[in-house]
Amino acid sequence: MAQKKYVYFYGVSKELTEGDSSMKAILGGKGANLAEMANANLPVPPGITISTEACAYYSKTGGKYAPEMEKQLKVQLKKLEVNMGKKLGDPKNPLLVSVRSGAAVSMPGMMDTVLNLGLTDKSVLGFVEQCGNERTGWDCYRRFIDMFGDVVMGPYTGLTHHDFEVELEAIKKKYRAKEDTDLTAEQLKELVGIYKKVYQNKVKKPFPQDPIEQLDLSIRAVFGSWGSERAEKYRQINKINGLLGTAVNICTMVFGNMGAKSGTGVAFTRDGGTGHSKPMGEYLIDAQGEDVVAGIRTPRHLDDMPDEESKVWKKVHTDLLKIMARLEKHYKYPQDVEFTVQEGKLFMLQTRNAKRTGLAGVRWAVEMATGKDFYTGESQPKILTQKEALMSLSGEDLEQLLFPIFDIIAEKKGKVITAGLPAGPGAAVGKIVFEAADAEAAVAKNADEKVVLVRHETSPEDVGGMWAAQGVLTSTGGMTSHAAVVARGWGKCCICGAGSLKIDYKEKTVTIAGKVYKQGDWISLNGSTGNVYAGQIPTQVSPVVSAVVDGKASAKKDPIYKMYEQVSKWSDANRTINVRTNADTPKDSKAARSFGAEGIGLCRTEHMFFEGDRIWAIREFILAEDQKARKAALAKLLKHQQKDFEGIFKAMDGLPVTVRLLDPPLHEFVPNSKKDQQEMAKRLGVPLKKVTERVQELHEFNPMLGHRGCRLSITFPELCVMQTQAIIGAACKVAKAKKPVKVLPEIMIPLIGTKAELDFLEKIVRTQAEAVIAKTGVKVNYLVGTMIEIPRAALTADEIAETAEFFSFGTNDLTQMTFGYSRDDIGTFLPDYLNEKILPSDPFQHLDQTGVGQLVKMGVKLGRETRPDLKCGICGEHGGDPESVKFCVKAGLNYVSCSPYRVPIARLAAAQAAIKG
């Protein structure tokens, strides 16, 4: 049986190199890229990579090496020694190596680097001879003891870098050395002696003089750090799953600390903040890698390199830029490199995809694909195809272009007082208010007033105040709670489920971690991260929104807008499914259309019931004793609803509009407070007792599973009658207007669980629609379909498709029922579920493809067995989540629908899914 390969060689030559950049999963990012550079004949110091699979073995066995690994490591070490002509620990000609961790994904929190491994009391002498520099030799040794003690032994013994630093400072003081470089070889030798004592004091063992033992302990330290709390935490926060472990890279040392012709640095092929295409970087002369990071000396800018005293640097600079350009082109992504110059010779120690902001990401993508600087118009090499540019982007990148964001530096300085779920994007700054009415009043009084609405949760009654506020912060509710859904629909900042808020509505205060914030105190929300800050953090507005939504001519000239436009154009050219929007008003519809929406996938009618005096008509309906009285109440709503639909149809001229019939339970329309109930009784001229009794009657134990959706229209068919009249009435009216509008209404019946429900209501809808059409004499084509949001509907989709002309997957409710999770209550256990990795992510944010997705696929398949041309879409919140959109493309949906501000993101995701095939 073939042995499992755990240890890989790289460097010296392409032939000897055993890996490449496709092997990140088992070599880690660092190891794979080192191999890739070696394959490209770039100057990489040769080395060995122990695979992530070896780490997995080590973790699983509680600290044992795979037996094959030990054998293979010996062989590869031998190969390295032979090729380098040196030997680990050799007193004459020692090989020194660095040991570096490297998982498939860059991941802080793990053990990073040990340099100069292989130095011992004996080998240091040989090393001195090798490099011809006594000072360098002892400097390397003392650095090694420091790093080894801190990084390898520290976690078990409490030994830290600080313990050594103290001694360094002492000796510098003793010999009046200003800089570390001022210490002589002799003094450094003395320091080595001191360091070894420091080591022995904490570790209770002498500093190991066997390089193989040094290596063994270092490898174990790297493997062990994979499971450290910090590393676990990082993976959890960053949703990094499914990795085997970390690889260990054992790299031949090169030395930047060999005098004026040596040095070390980091560089980026492009700016990760602004996205500017000019290479940038920093370096230190006569230093080893950790000095740059440690900030002991101020590093110099890459641009200064050609002007250094030693002439070698000019060539190093030219070589480095050439290599960086080659790497960027090779990886088709801006690179972040580490390099070391040893006596005038450049070595590449690492390359990886550079980190960046969303803006930089978009700029890189469009500039690398067009070969044009979007700010200056200058040309640059075309590195990417259009498709590659799109694939390099994420939804979050685009999001940063669409919403106001905090000034990055100001935010870093801000004080995070609590955090919640990032429910609505962008940043918001305002004075705290606790009541929707207060928010409205404040803005009514002074249009420039900025408030943030802070509540336990919001209800449809609060929409006015939510609109007036800069942002919304709630203590309960999840990503699809009322506050979240409404805010996202508006592109408004919202943080939900910040459980640590203790709100006192009476006192108008909120207590967070013991500190009391009063109404009027400033607060800042980052809706993209969920962080809440005390005070005001400056924000920047989005030129894209100014250009797209407000139509500002100046904003249309902004390069950011132009880049957005470029990405959108490419997205549309590549995607295969439509993107619609969830919008309930003409205003939202217009905004969505300007963001590229190709129709409305979900027009909720319930929000219309709250505007102005309409709520009184629906309350009259609720109190009515018989159908006659109910019809009379609904008659008052009819003309309002029709007017709403007219506006929406006009805004969506030529595009389909899916209108969902009334969905929420009736109790959402009645007031809960005694005072408001008294007002209701007075206004509707009924005894208070009647109101309170009816409110009590409407109470449900589990309203989500109660009398709502199609169930309402089955018990009160007059509701369905009125809404159909309003929809088709509006359609006919705008269709026969002077400037005729092309209307494509799709009437959607919610919460269907059985075919019989749909049949019952479809009959009513068709009867009413035909009557209106006959009366107005305008031929309007319309579809009747249903939401698939009840598991049973997906399971019986073949039956339901006999009646339904389209399906729209309501994945919010489908997720609720498939998991049995109330989206309003999930906050009590979701954090534990994410902590314990029981769920990979919030299923209301990212569609659960295994369970819920299975029902979606089943629904599409069964539905199309009955009706091959069945139009299928998704209108849950997942319609705006890139991963979920990609799933929708695979599942064969015809469109996704999302809130207006997420339309560009969905267009990108749809394009990416199509490109990926």
Place this chain on the structure above:
Amino acid sequence: MAQKKYVYFYGVSKELTEGDSSMKAILGGKGANLAEMANANLPVPPGITISTEACAYYSKTGGKYAPEMEKQLKVQLKKLEVNMGKKLGDPKNPLLVSVRSGAAVSMPGMMDTVLNLGLTDKSVLGFVEQCGNERTGWDCYRRFIDMFGDVVMGPYTGLTHHDFEVELEAIKKKYRAKEDTDLTAEQLKELVGIYKKVYQNKVKKPFPQDPIEQLDLSIRAVFGSWGSERAEKYRQINKINGLLGTAVNICTMVFGNMGAKSGTGVAFTRDGGTGHSKPMGEYLIDAQGEDVVAGIRTPRHLDDMPDEESKVWKKVHTDLLKIMARLEKHYKYPQDVEFTVQEGKLFMLQTRNAKRTGLAGVRWAVEMATGKDFYTGESQPKILTQKEALMSLSGEDLEQLLFPIFDIIAEKKGKVITAGLPAGPGAAVGKIVFEAADAEAAVAKNADEKVVLVRHETSPEDVGGMWAAQGVLTSTGGMTSHAAVVARGWGKCCICGAGSLKIDYKEKTVTIAGKVYKQGDWISLNGSTGNVYAGQIPTQVSPVVSAVVDGKASAKKDPIYKMYEQVSKWSDANRTINVRTNADTPKDSKAARSFGAEGIGLCRTEHMFFEGDRIWAIREFILAEDQKARKAALAKLLKHQQKDFEGIFKAMDGLPVTVRLLDPPLHEFVPNSKKDQQEMAKRLGVPLKKVTERVQELHEFNPMLGHRGCRLSITFPELCVMQTQAIIGAACKVAKAKKPVKVLPEIMIPLIGTKAELDFLEKIVRTQAEAVIAKTGVKVNYLVGTMIEIPRAALTADEIAETAEFFSFGTNDLTQMTFGYSRDDIGTFLPDYLNEKILPSDPFQHLDQTGVGQLVKMGVKLGRETRPDLKCGICGEHGGDPESVKFCVKAGLNYVSCSPYRVPIARLAAAQAAIKG
């Protein structure tokens, strides 16, 4: 193309007869049985049956005959006339027929019978000549006008039998006739003239003199009555679905009103009330069928027939008994027959399966299969096999043997004041109380006190009062609400969701339909029908329960118990799956075992938390600030829980016991009233604010979809730890007792939606269990499994079965989530859904095989793909519903589990499913 056959002939000879009893769906029950009797050469007057498909055509087209039907009817009428040698409407030799409806299922509410059709002013003379009796001729004619006017024309014109009756009384008075039979031919002729005027007055047309028109109108009347409100209502109440329509039987008339050698009657082969095997029946001499029903004259008992003056009756009696015995043997079911004797010759007009009580059903089944009278020991013919006997029974039959029931006659006289869902079986009579505490107090004071607990809904706090009460009546909640589930578990009478109750807890009154009932007023509940009566209705106790549960020796001699035992034995001999029980206490476990339970399928642990002082420990747990304090609180519960399990394991010695870990949300354990919260604060020594805040924190919008089930143990693993210690601790203790108990514990983790949840808890369970086993040194085998009650669990059952050793389908929750119906809120729309036929039945009562059942089948299939020997059961309320049990057998489950008192019913259903194959 072959014509569709709509019209069938029967009678004269086997060769001419075109149908048989297998064709009920299209000939109706009556038509099919007439054909069957004709095939058996029984004396059946020949006739024609128009099929139910013709009715369906008529209904669908809004009142048109299928064209083929009209043609075929003409042909068949001709055949009838030729064979009878008579002709419809012929003035010399007229053929008279009756027209009778007959659907596949016997169904009151439709047009029933028109006799003597074919009589006109002319043909009556020929008929007189034929029968040689002028009086008979005119008597038939006046009866025909009456029936035709009332039954055929009445629905359109308002003409009723009463309109004619008035005239009959008038003429009797005029001629001083005491009985109808005292009227002379001349007087009857006069009456015919009067009747025709009565007819013309209301109908505005003369009485039709064309027999074909008479026939046409009658057929239309029968077809039309199929869709009448009464008939629709009947079908709905009796859950009769899927029928095409009614057939129409056109039968050659025979005449029981031809003097002393003629007569008519009905008879039963066995007693439908007591089940006694002696034939019984009633007849009238010189009368037509409707006279028996109308009760004008007192009919005579069948036993008197041989003693009639005319000697022909002796032979008729012998012939009739022979025919009845033949029919019972042929149909393998007691028969209900109609017969007419025309001048000494016996004709069979109808036979059908007789109606019966549950007791009679059981007695028939066991006596017909054993050939033994269970009361007298006398022998009788063996007509059924054991399997046939079982198949003749229903769960409701057995139920009537198990629960106290009302005296039938007293109940008929009782006043139904409202109705709800029949949630717990049997009958209950008691004084109204509104608080559980009041119920307990009343019974504590006087053990013989009988109370009925009337509430909006019940909660776990109320169980003491529910136990003390005779029955429970609630205004909200469905078949699986708390009240329903608990009551059924005890075999206690319960009616839920009686929406018209207006309870005033303060005043201690309940208002029903405007009438106020006070605390202490008597009320009677029929838990098998849902009817609520004012006052006291006498009840009978069940000897089966006395024998089985109380072990009374005298009851064991009761024939009813013996019959129960016989059915149970046969059931066990035939069934292929196990029947377990849902029981939470040693007492329930014992009762269930004596009813034949083969283990516990669901032992809920939450009820144990309410007993005595335990609630304070769980409340302490809920208030605890950290895990240490939570563990301390749970430690107090441990010994109690362990003790409970010891008792249950002992009761179930040798049988498996599935224990479900804590399931309900924590808010169920904290009080809601201010007063109780104050008590809680005081008792636990914390500020009231802490209690109220925690209660508020525990509030959920949709608790059914909230923090419960396995989610609790994932956030509070110490709960799972404690419960495992209690279960395995108890198992080890009883296993190593002096008299060792064989324990087979199965630990069931509820509400699993993902494999990761199960893995997390399974690890804890196994670790704790092994620790207890190691500590006690007793080897106890246990299983760890899960409920499949979340749709996602069924969808990913293959993954879950990697960890789960058994599945138990929790079809209550699975139904809730698959449909999106809250079982506590379904009452608001379920009645409309049943009315509109959107649901065939309450899915919480009868498993929805299409949707929910699909998930069950998927779960079993996927689960066994991973683990072929996976044990699968069902522990939802459906486990006691016969139809659902049959589904479970088909789905391949290993067992069903139901409440103790439903175990015998489930055993029967399981046997029936096995027999049906």
